Structures are given as structure tokens and as C-alpha cells.
Amino acid sequence: MNRAFAFTLGTLSAIGGFIDIGDLVADAQVGARFGLRLAWVSLFTVAGIMCFSEMAGRVALKTQRPALALARSRLGPRFGLFGLIGSLLVTALLVMAELAGVALAFQLATSVHYLLWVPVALALVLLVVWKLPFEVMERVYGLLGLAMLVFVVAVWQLDPDWSQLWSSATTPAPTGRETWATYLFFLVALVGAQMTPYEMFFFSSGAVDHRWRPKDIKVMRANVIVGFPLGGILAVAIQAVAFLVFFEAGVRVEHLSQTALPVAVALGKIGLVVAIVGIFAATFGATLETLFASSYDTAQYFGWSYGKVQPPARAARFTTVMLALLFAAAALALTTLDPITVTIVAVVCSASLLPFLFLPVLLVANDRELMGELANGRLSNAVGFATVTVSVIVAALAFPLLILTKGGTV
């Protein structure tokens, strides 16, 4: 049993990070408009985020310090501050979007407007952060998030023409009714949604919190190998069901409820309820992850004591940052800003930050003096350099495409 539970950090990182509100929305939008023509992006993002999470995990195992904190101490405070401010701004937007996602899941279950659920979601997050131990928290949300597998079952139940799906997946180009600019914009959005930097922060800081040592490298790698590919499979399944139900009808996905609708079409009420539970777990898990990642990040930069395993009073500044961020996110959500628009902007901003967050980790993991026998091998370097190169191109294209396509609405 304990072995099964050893994978929950990876599962929570993947389901709460890989499949968060950004992915739930972006994947359904992409599936409805492009079919599986952008599914190949998930292969790249899974490989990239696995590579960097494993790298960051390895650094944490060897040094008992998160990779980014080490990188910053070497690259100087200016570079570190730039990365910190950038990632804090993006993650703060994501906390708001994830919290609204939890409220939207409640709305789907009850039909009561999501704004009334925002304070309830806030109270639930507070309760979990304050009362639940880290391991229980990751186990509960890691396991509940497995409800998202209902999207995979729904693909089968919709009885698709597999050759049509394959043909769509092997055509990396826009459909006749879409432009290349929109195709590339959604490519950027998928990269930003699936390779969110906070997954890496959370995973490596969680490894430090778990007090993993070099002997735990197999557990750490198993978490990476189990968690992130699972996220990738779920992402492609969401694209596939949206394609099968919405593409012919010309529906453009604008709401979280539309992400769940294909599951109801395929599996009925029970499927819909399971999908809502999965959406709740994914967005709730992501709220916790984004909160912790931002607080870890800030505390590590300023050298404060931090960690969920410590009582709040012993990591007072860490806890204060977390609470301030949570209340600010709830206040922002209550302004009636559309959470889906915020999500799309946040994932594009996130995509533009990737090279600034990946490169330092790559440098530290290559430092043989520091890492010894756990330094990067050829495979890690090859995948790492390829990921950084692609992320530089994606970062350069992110804002021009956001403006040119008006956030993918044209």
C-alpha cells in the first residue's frame, strides 16, 4: 500500500499541474477546433516537463535544496528577482483561475452561480492548507484526480472512427476553416498550459519537504514516470472527446461546463458526476500546487524557513505569503473577471517565462562539482537543450500571437 502511495506526489503534480484549469479549457478548445491536429504538442510537453522535473528532483535529492533556489544563488539576485516576480505574477493569476475553477465545478453540480461558491472554495482551501498534513493532502487529491480518467473511458464509449482520429493526429496543420496564426496560438497555449513552471517548483520543493535523499532516486523517478505521462494521456483524451462531440457542430468551447459535456454524451449522468469530481480534484489540487509553489519560491529567494511539514508558526513568513496570495486571488475572482480569459492570458504569460526558468535548472543539473554522480547524462542534456530551444521560440511568439489572434477568438 505504501508503495502505491509513494507515487502520489507525482500524481498530484501531474493532475494538479498538468491537468489544471488551463489544460481543461485549452485542450477542449483545441479538440473542438482542430481535432487531434495539436495532440503531438502533448508528446513534446510531457517529455519536456518529465525531463525538467526529474532534473529538479535530482538536484533536490543531492543538495536538499530546490534547483531554482540554487540556480538563483549562482546567477545573482537580479536574475533571481526577475524570475521570481515573473513567475509570481503568472502564478497569482493561475491561483485565481484555479480557485474560480473549483467554484465552477460546484456551480456545475448545483447550478448556483460560481461567484457564490468562491468564498466556500476559499474556506475549503484554507482548511486543507491549515489542517491537512502534506502527505494526506497529496494522497487525497492525487487519488481523487484519477476520476479524470473518465475522459479516457469516454473516448472509447463514443465509438470513434479510429482511422479518422489517427489521420487527425498525424496532420500537424490547421483545418480548412482555421488559420496558421490561430493554430500556432493554440500550440503556444498548450505548451503554456501543460508545462507550467510551478509543476517543477512544486515537485522539487515537495521532494525537499519529503526529505528524499539520493537513495530515493527510484521513487522520485517513478513519480515522474507515472505522473506526467498520465497527465499527457488525459490531455489528449480531453481533446479527443471535444473533437468527437463539438467539431462537426462547429461549437467553440468557452466554458468549463463544455469540457464536461462530451463525457455526459458518452457516459450519461454517472460519467458527468465523475467528470465534475475530477474537475474539482484537478482544480483544487492545482490551487494548492500554485499556492505552495509561489510561497516556496518567495521563501527560498529571501532565505526564509518554509515547508508544509513545519507548523505554520515556525514558517510564519512562508504561511503569510500563501495566505496573502490566496485572499488576493479570491478577491480578484470576485471582481467577476472571466476566469477562462484570465486562464488563457496566464498560460500565454507562462509560456513566455519558460526559458528563464528552465535554463537555470539545466545549468545547475550540469554542475559536476555540485551534483557528482547525479549530474545530467546525455539523454537529460539532449532533451533538456531541445526543450529550452523550443521554449525560447514559443516565448518569442507568445505575445505577438496573443494579440494577432485576439486570444484565439478569430
Place this chain on the structure above:
Amino acid sequence: MSRVARFAGAALTVVIAGAAIWYVSAPPKGSDGYRERMADATRTLRSQVQSARIWAATFAGGDATSAATLVGFEEAERDASSAASQFESYEPARRYLPLRSRFVALAADATGALADLRIAAELDAWGRVPEVAGRLDNLAASLERFERRARR
């Protein structure tokens, strides 16, 4: 970095951000721009009509909960109304007045049908939903034809 360079960098950022906001939110430019916006608004209406139709059919088949279906209807009505009212606020060239009138009529039909669906669901008159949803098929087809016409 010198103070002048910093100031120039900040000024350039403000100019680029302003231009981007203007590009994203400006009303349509010229007759091609007007037709393009009309086609885009029609596509949004069709998307919302089709979304509500799928929710209604799924509910009628006993496959969706009433709570989720009501949420689907509310969102479809809100988005359709917003797309229609935003487009209707643009000033057309005189020669596009007949085309605009056709759009306004179609948009009124679509938002009216979506409101009827939402009201039936809110009043718990779920028996009326299939009857109202029956209008959505024809509406979607009309909107598709109109969108093609607007894009020509």
C-alpha cells in the same frame, strides 16, 4: 543601463502595449472588417445555439443532470447575447444596412430561443425543453448559411 535608455525602454513598452490594446478592442475598420466581424459574431451565435442543442439532447436522453444543463443554457444565452449586442453597436456602411437587419433578426431569434430554454429550465418545466430545443436545429442551419454569406 543609462537613465535615458531605461526611459526609452519604458516608453516603447507603453506604446507597444497601447497599440496592442487598440488592435484587440478597436471597432471594425472598413467594409471588409465589418463583414468579417459580422461573420465572427454569427459564428459565435451558431456555436452557442449548437452547444445548447447538445445540452438539451443529452438531458432529454437522461444523460445530463438538470443542474449542469441549466448552467449550459445560461452560459449559451449570456455569450450569444453579448456577441450580438457588441456587433450591433458597430456603425455599418449604408450598403450593409440590409445585411445588418438580417443579422439582428437572426440574433433575436437565437437569443430568444436560448432565453426560452433557460426559463423553461429555471421554472422546472423540463417537459418544454425538447419543444424549444426543436427550434435550434433550424436556427443553427440559418446561422451557418448567413455566416457563409457574410464571409463572401
